Amino acid sequence: MNLIKSKKRVADHGEVFTPPWLVEKMLDLVQGETERIDARFLEPACGSGNFLVPILQRKLAAVEVKFGKSDFEKRHYALAGLMCCYGIELLDDNIAECRANMLEVFAEYLGLNEASDLYRAASFVLSLNLIHGDAMTMRDTDGSPIAVVEWGYLGKGKFQRRDFRLDVLTGMASFSAEGSLFASLGKHEIFTPTRVYSPVTVNELAQFANGETGEAA
Numbered sequence: 001m002n003l004i005k006s007k008k009r010v011a012d013h014g015e016v017f018t019p020p021w022l023v024e025k026m027l028d029l030v031q032g033e034t035e036r037i038d039a040r041f042l043e044p045a046c047g048s049g050n051f052l053v054p055i056l057q058r059k060l061a062a063v064e065v066k067f068g069k070s071d072f073e074k075r076h077y078a079l080a081g082l083m084c085c086y087g088i089e090l091l092d093d094n095i096a097e098c099r100a101n102m103l104e105v106f107a108e109y110l111g112l113n114e115a116s117d118l119y120r121a122a123s124f125v126l127s128l129n130l131i132h133g134d135a136m137t138m139r140d141t142d143g144s145p146i147a148v149v150e151w152g153y154l155g156k157g158k159f160q161r162r163d164f165r166l167d168v169l170t171g172m173a174s175f176s177a178e179g180s181l182f183a184s185l186g187k188h189e190i191f192t193p194t195r196v197y198s199p200v201t202v203n204e205l206a207q208f209a210n211g212e213t214g215e216a217a
């Protein structure tokens with residue numbers, strides 16, 4: 001495996017990929033979390049998915065163990081696992097590769113073809129969760145503040161979406177830190193979503209992949 005694409009990209013963007021054996025060792029340090037379907041991971045310099053792809057694979061292995069016997073549960077919990085994987089990447093070719101690599105693993109696990117609703121729903125989720133932007137300035141390529149979509153699986157085939165600003169979410173950690181003046185404030189008082197959507201099904205998510213937008217709740 002090539003760990004660099006070009007010397008120029010290494011110099012310009014620090015683009016040196018982590019070898020798979022090292023990725024696995026690092027993920028083993030948080031093995032319990034990687035095997036928890038709803039544990040959220042954000043890779044702020046995700047490249048083409050050297051960490052996110054094996055994280056997804058571990059989540060899908062957990063889905064198989066827990067829900068492999070029910071097709072309905074397996075499909076929905078696999079999507080819920082995908083929804084918990086986030087990445088930010090500066091370079092357009094890397095973010096496109098990352099989305100494609102994640103989608104390929106997801107589709108292969110469930111045996112999906114490109115026309116299926118679940119494939120298109122997953123593609124829509126990845127278009128939001130894998131962000132083309134700058135993790136340092138927390139702005140996307142349009143210069144807008146990066147939005148992070150929080151997904152929740154409500155059961156019975158329904159998913160909840162709430163949007164937050166990344167800069168606000170990262171601020172939350174310092175507000176909650178022990179000794180902070182603001183530690184006693186309820187997070188809900190300050191950190192509210194920028195938008196809350198009505199619960200949606202896989203079929204509705206697939207429609208959004210065609211450019212339709214979700215209605216705010």
Ligand SMILES: C[S@@+](CC[C@H](N)C(=O)[O-])C[C@H]1O[C@@H](n2cnc3c(N)ncnc32)[C@H](O)[C@@H]1O
Binds near residue numbers: 015016017
């Ligand atoms: C060292 S590579 C690591 C890629 C992957 N995480 C891995 O370990 O294989 C760093 C990646 O971060 C991207 N990058 C550099 N600066 C960035 C920034 N400010 N925001 C988002 N991505 C950035 C680069 O384009 C490159 O793909």
